[in-house]
Structures are given as C-alpha cells and as structure tokens.
Amino acid sequence: MIFLNKMKKLLFIVLLAIVWQSCHVGRFFIYNFADINDYKKFPKKDLIKSTQPFYFFDGEKSSSVLRLPKTFTKKAKEYTFEEALKNTGTVAFLAIRNDSILYQWYAPKYNTSSIVPSFSMAKSYISALMGIAINEGFIKNTNEPITTYLPDLDKTKFGNITIQHLLDMRSGLKSVENYFNPFGDIAKYYYV
Numbered sequence: 001m002i003f004l005n006k007m008k009k010l011l012f013i014v015l016l017a018i019v020w021q022s023c024h025v026g027r028f029f030i031y032n033f034a035d036i037n038d039y040k041k042f043p044k045k046d047l048i049k050s051t052q053p054f055y056f057f058d059g060e061k062s063s064s065v066l067r068l069p070k071t072f073t074k075k076a077k078e079y080t081f082e083e084a085l086k087n088t089g090t091v092a093f094l095a096i097r098n099d100s101i102l103y104q105w106y107a108p109k110y111n112t113s114s115i116v117p118s119f120s121m122a123k124s125y126i127s128a129l130m131g132i133a134i135n136e137g138f139i140k141n142t143n144e145p146i147t148t149y150l151p152d153l154d155k156t157k158f159g160n161i162t163i164q165h166l167l168d169m170r171s172g173l174k175s176v177e178n179y180f181n182p183f184g185d186i187a188k189y190y191y192v
Contacts, residue, residue, distance in 0.1 A: 024182075024187050024188050024190075025182045025183060025187065027187075028182040028187040029182060033179060034117075034119070034190065036091060036116055036117065038117045039115050039116075039117055056096065056099060056100060056101045057099055057100040057101070058100070058101060059097065059100025059101050059102040060101065060102060060103060060104070066095055066097070066102040066103055068081055068095070068103060069081055072084040082105060085105055085107075086107065090105075090107065091106065091107040091110045091114070091116055092104075092105070092106050092107070092110055092114065092116060093105045093106075123169075126167070127167055130142065130163065130167060139163070141163075142162065142163040142164040142167060143162050143163070143164055144162060144163055145158075145159055145160065145161065145162055145163075146158060146161050146162065146163060146165075146166060147159050147161075149163075160172070161173075175189075
C-alpha cells in the first residue's frame with residue numbers, strides 16, 4: 001500500500017511537470033534562471049554558413065594600441081585584469097576595433113568555437129544593424145512606430161512606441177523586473 005501511494009505521488013509529479021512544461025511557470029521551475037546553457041533549452045534555427053565569410057584581422061600582433069586596465073581593486077584586494085574576468089564569471093572577452101581583434105581571452109574549457117548566449121551584448125549588434133538597415137533604405141528612421149514593421153501588434157497598445165524607444169530600452173510598457181518570481185514579467189517573457 002505504501003509503495004502504491006508513492007507511485008501515485010510520483011505519477012502526479014511527472015504529469016504535473018509535463019503539463020507545467022507547456023507554460024512559462026513550469027519552464028521557470030524546470031530551467032530556473034537564465035544561464036550560459038540557454039542555447040540548449042530553446043528552439044533554434046541553424047544559419048547557413050556564408051560562402052564569403054568575414055574574418056577579423058589579428059590585431060593583437062599589430063601596432064594598434066589597446067589600453068586595458070592592468071589591475072582592479074575590490075574590497076581592498078587587487079586583481080589582475082584576467083582575475084577580474086574570472087571573478088565575474090566571464091567566459092569570453094574580446095576587444096574589437098573596426099576590423100581587428102585587439103584582445104581576446106577565454107576561460108578554461110572555452111575557445112573561439114564555443115557556443116555561448118550573448119544576453120545584453122546583442123543590444124549593441126541590434127543597434128548597429130538598425131543603422132545598416134536605415135543606410136540601406138529598409139527602414140526610414142528610428143522615429144517610425146514599431147507597428148510599421150510588426151503589423152500584428154495591436155496599434156492601440158503599441159502604436160506610439162517607436163524604434164528609438166526600443167533602442168533606448170524605454171518602450172513605456174509596464175513591466176516589473178523580478179528574476180525570482182515564476183509568475184512575473186521576466187519569467188513570462190523569457191520562457192513564453
């Protein structure tokens with residue numbers, strides 16, 4: 001009888017996990033917080049490799065000058081630049097100027113072929129791509145409403161939000177940034 005009750009509880013937990021997996025609350029508990037392995041958690045679309053890829057020049061060997069801080073001080077302790085990178089959980093750090101990689105550092109077990117999520121770093125790329133899209137005539141300017149390019153969005157809710165608002169991260173949409181609430185906005189938007 002005790003074994004049967006334990007099996008019923010286990011079956012209930014398994015069924016609950018399957019049902020919850022289909023909603024953001026369930027995925028919050030399964031995946032927990034955003035981390036470096038997020039690329040394994042979400043659907044992906046493979047990109048086709050270019051037949052004419054761009055390669056950065058190795059600027060580390062050139063005469064280009066890059067002045068990185070030699071040390072950091074935190075709580076009266078001095079760290080080297082690489083120690084500071086390790087202490088912050090950084091796994092890859094690149095300094096790129098124009099077409100040259102001036103500095104690169106990788107944590108142990110990581111290299112130029114490692115797959116890692118970009119998180120907020122993507123904002124810089126989006127901003128640069130927006131400039132390219134304007135320059136090439138695909139977008140008129142950043143003062144256009146986002147509904148011009150996302151017509152499925154409700155114009156009454158989103159019609160006053162411009163591309164510039166999103167680039168500045170000030171859409172005006174009400175959102176609470178709480179990473180520990182499975183019912184909150186962060187979990188909803190991240191795991192939807």
